[in-house]
Structure formats: structure tokens, C-alpha cells
Amino acid sequence: MGRVRDLWWRKAKQPDGTMAKEKSTRYGKGKRYLAVWMDPSGDEVSRAFPRKIDAENHVALMEADRLRGSYVDPRAGKVSLREYAETRWLPQLVHVAESTRETYERHLRHRVYPAFGGREVGSVTRADAKSFVAKLNGDPGLSASTVHIAFATLRIVMQAAVDDEIITANPCSRVKLPRLGDRVIDPLPVEAVGDMADAITPRYRIAVFLGAGAGLRRGEALGLTIPRVAFAKRHLDIRMQAQKGKLVELKTKYSRRIVPVDDLVLEEIERHMKLYEPAPGDVLISNTWKTVAKPSAFNSAWSRAVKKVGLPEGTRFHDLRHFYASALIAAGVNPKAIQRRMGHASITETFDTYGHLFPDHEELGRGAIDLLLRSPG
Template identity: 25%
Template sequence: MATIRKRTLPSGKIVWLAGYTDGSGNRRFKQLPTRKEADAFIIQARSEVAQGIHVPDSQSMTVGRTADEWLKSVEEAGLERSTLVHYRAHVNEHIRPLIGGLKLSQVTTPRVYAFADDLKAKGRSAETIRRSVQSLGRVFRYAKGRGLAGQNPVTDVKLRRSKREAARVEIPSREELRAILAAAQGRWRPLIITAMFTGLRISELRGLRWSDIDLKRKLLTVSQRADAWKQIGPPKSKSGTRDVPLSPLVVSTLREWRLACPKGEPDLVFPSGAGQVEYHSNIVHRGWYPTQLAAGVVIMVDGKDEEGRSAKVPQARYNFHALRHAAASMFIESRMTPKRVQTIMGHAAIAVTFDIYGHLFEDDEADQAAMRTIEERILG
């Protein structure tokens, strides 16, 4: 039998005491600040007891302890190292400090929204908030699957970023791309050219093997990647494994580069000088940024001149991922279908392609032609 009664604490504060019988026949009580919350709790508790999934507060683990067990389980499952690093950051930097001491049974959907609001108040970015809430949901999914929690309060949480706030990706102009090509030198030139015309991610370029390239068929196969710790592994998703067509410039550049490419057991196309996996930072700081500076593709930022005085100094304008965006824009400009662009880019879903590059598929001339046709049909 479930009951709700009003109670006045010694401090004079009024609370509501919800009483119910758990699945073992034991009488349980929970104190809540409002009658509305007490009613909602009783409804949820009775439903969970009926389903055999109810966990009383006294037997509930804390969010922090559960998160630790979840992290241990995903590590044992062999998840990619970079993914584990991100999960630990979400737990240790965001979840544990704010709600780690709460019991699982105390975390409701409104409390998850409050958690997101607290992160926003602390200046966390919308993306950090979204990913932290996702990780919290994974913690509860783990807990629910092991009978530690009756419900996953994150399931009904919807955090949507306003389209007005979503900035379009920065894509180098044709003039900038030409300048970069003219300035690219040495072992960085074939790497930059391949990135610019294939759209491969930097991790995929670092793991690319000569056996993955068929220069006669003018085709490249993405079948592995190198992570931040230089470990070779499969692409992060099934869609990451794909065939990418090669332009004549890429074919001729790679054919020439193969003769000078450092040899090593991994048989990599873009290895270090010793023929091993190259560091991400080396590509960016020794190759990509200096090439942009040489090409004049820069922005002016506050810094110091050669004599140590405050002055505006040039800084490379784009990160390496901009070459991937440049490739996608050229695919779209060449009238490839959205589905084909998705396949070549290795996006998991067509929605990802449209979210990032949807504005590039716009055709002003076709839109105007359609509007004229509509007008003619109405006006005659």
C-alpha cells in the first residue's frame, strides 16, 4: 500500500513522506519537498516494483562509484584508447564533481537537465555539455543492465543546439588552396595533396599503406588508421572502410613519392623519417602550419616581434581538418550526389553529410528556375 503524508520537520520546514512496499515486501519511505514530487515518485516506484526493477535509496550506489565500474567495464571491452580518455574526462571533470555523490535513485530527468545547466553556468561549451550528458546516459545504461538502477533518467533528455548557433565549417578558398599547393614542399607535399583531393582524415592518412593504393585503377582503400598514440587499428566505424577515387594529380604525385618514401615494416605511405607511424603533431606543426605561412594563408594575432615587443604576427589560418572540408566542397561542386559524398567521406549517415555540408548543396539557379515555374503556373 502506498501512502503520502505531510510532515513538519523540527526546523519548521514542510516535506512530504512517500511510503510504499518494495518487491521484497519491505516497507520503504522517501522524503520529498513537494506533494507533486511525492505523487510522481509513488507512481514511478510502484511501476518499478511491478516490473521487478526497483532499487531503494538505501541500496542504491552513488553515481561516482557506478561511473568507476562503468569505466572499468569499457576498458575491459577493449574500446579505443582515445575514446577511453574522453570518457574518463567526462566522468572526472564534469560528472563526478557535480553529481558524483548522488545515489542513482536520486537522479531524475529534471536533475539531469539541472546538471546540464550547471555545466553551462561553469562556462562549458555546448558540445562538452552534450557529450558529458551522453556519458552519464551510458553510466545509467550500464547500471540498469546490472540491476543497479530501475530507470535511465537521461533517455528523455533532449539537448538541442540552436541552428543559429551552429557555425558553418571554414573551407579554404580556391585561391588559398592554389597558394598552399604552390608552397607545399618536401615530404609534406604528397601528404597535403592527397588530403586535399581525397578528404581522408589525418588519422587515416597516418595509417595509409602502399598496399591500400592501386595507382593503375586510380583508387585508394581506407582500411586502417593510426590513433594519437601511433597505434594502428581499424577505422572507427564500418562506414570508415571505403574506396576513394584518385585524381590524376594525386596519382602522379604518389607515383613520384613512392620512390623517395622512407621504407619501414608498416609499409606506410606517409611515415616518419624512420619509416614508422608519424605523430599527428609533427604533421601539423612541421608541415601544415609552415606551409600555410609560406603560402600567406594566415590571420594576424597578438604576439611578439623579433625584438620582443607586442605586435601583430601571422598565424596559420586553418587546422588540418580544413583540407577534408575542402575536398568535400569540391566533390559537391563537381555534382556528386549527397549519397556518394557520404560514402567517399566515410560518414556514418547521410544526416552527418547534410549537417556539415548541407549549405553547399544549395543551387541558387535551380531554386530561381523552380520559383519562376511556380509563378508561371499560378499567373499563367
């Protein structure tokens, strides 16, 4: 059974043989009351408190948790958040895409660790989580979506700590986040696409056409292999992506897809093949060392081209994908076909991203009911 000890007083045997309380060597130093209880393995565990009522409540809580089977050793939460994330959480992320892992690592380094890296996992409170959101939201350089992702990273780490029985509850639960505004895609102008193709490092020119002409993501463009280009059928078979200079399979069945392409894209692919040797594995785009291009090197080349062309700072390769989708919408392509070509998991994702680009006015569809109901039977 649990108990509470007074660390400032002890019972001592008196000369007459009786027992009496007297001051201990710790009298007036540190926390006075020691909560003592048994963990599920039968070992004695303790924690000091300044007030007796707090020690008694803690013993009661530990005993109740042990009986319910929800006991978590308070000492486990003393590991720092950085140490827990680096040694336990990140190594367990074998189920996520490399790009997702990189996103987590980036937000840990730039936002979570500066706030909580040196803190014990068990010391982080809901008030701390709320303050973290408020601080991020007050940074004019961060968008609401960035705040959401950064906080989601912290929340996932803390939930993993709950699952690993490091802490009893997630302090990030029920924390309100800034409202996300309606997402409005403003596609790149046609001239900008051509200018980027001319301005970027020549061996990466083809990537611009794969983004703007086939809607490929950066990793998909850098990982496209020559055998997956069906010149006769005029399509690309998207199965792999490049990550950190290596080829890996696409994670979801929705990302693995057949994308029809126009002659211009095929002509650019043929042109590229005549100028540059493929990387090992017949990867279409290679770097100067004849290996698979790394995202960091490609991003540097992309940023230089953006600056040279005069596009807004922060223009991304992903904006070429938006250009492609907007072109399909303008051409009247069926939304389900657009979903498949973009590799979206659902039509909801397609409409949430590009819904504002679809034609929507009061005259659209007018006359369809008259045509059906007024026509002779």
C-alpha cells in the same frame, strides 16, 4: 513483509513484568524511523528516514518492486560516479571505436567528473542534470554541440547504471538541451591548403594532400598503407586507420571505401615514398622513430603550422575534408558519389553537412518541363 521501526523508542520489560515503551540510547540522535524490507534473495535490508511516512512509503515501494521483478538494491547506488565509470562502464565499451571512447573519456575528465565524480550514482537527480546543462550552456567557451556531447556522455553512463541495476531510473531523461544552430561549413581557401602543406613538418606534408585531395580523416591518413595505393587505377583503398600509434580496422562498412584521386595526390605520395621510410606494416606515414605516427604528435605539428600560416586558432585537419567535399560539389559530382567517397553512412548525413554548398536557385532546372512536354510525340 516490510516494517518500520522507531529507533528512538524501544519496548522494555518493567519490574512488574509488563512491557512499556522507553527512550533508547539513540533518542534524539540521527534519523528516527528505520524502513526494513526483504530483498529478492531473502536478505533483510534497511534504510533510515527522519519521518515515519517516508519510511512507510519506501517499504511499500521496495516491496512492490520486488514483486514486479524490478527491484534494485539501494546500496548499489552508493558507488561514486567516477568509480562506476572507470571500473565498470568504460571497460565494457568494447563495441565502440577507439576515437569514440577517447571522446567519452575526455568529457568525463573535463566536465562530468568535476561536477559528479565524487557523488554517489544514486544521489544524482534530474535537477542536478538540469543544473549541469545550464552551467555548461553558460560557459562562453563551449559551443552548443559540445554541451550536447558532454551531456550525452553523462546520460549514457547513467543509463548503463540503470541497465546494471545500480539505479532504477535515468535522471538525465527528459532534460532539455540548448538548440543547435544550423551547421554551416566554410571551406578553407585553396591558398590555405597549399600553405599548410608547405608549413607543416615535411614528413606530414602528404597528410595534407590526403585530407584535401581524398577527403581522408586524420586516422585514415595516418593509417594508409602503401599496398592500398593503386597507382595504375588512380585510387586509394581505405580499410584501416591509425589509433594511438597502432593500425586498426575501420569499424563501419561505409568507412571502408575506394576513393579516386587525381595525379597531384599520387605524385605527392610518390615523392613522400622517396624521402621517408614507411612504418611497420608498410604504413605510408611514419614518425622520426620509423613507427606509426600518433595523433598527439601529429596534432602538435598541425597546430604549429596553423599558427605559422596565420589561420584561425582551432582550424582542424578535418577542415581539409570539408575542402575536399566542397571541391567535389563545385565540380558537379553526384551527391551519392560524394557520400561514398566521404564514407558517410547515408545521403542524409551528406546533405545535413554540406547541403548549403549545393547550388540552389530559382533558375536551376528551368526549361526541363518545357523540353519534355513541348517536344513532339
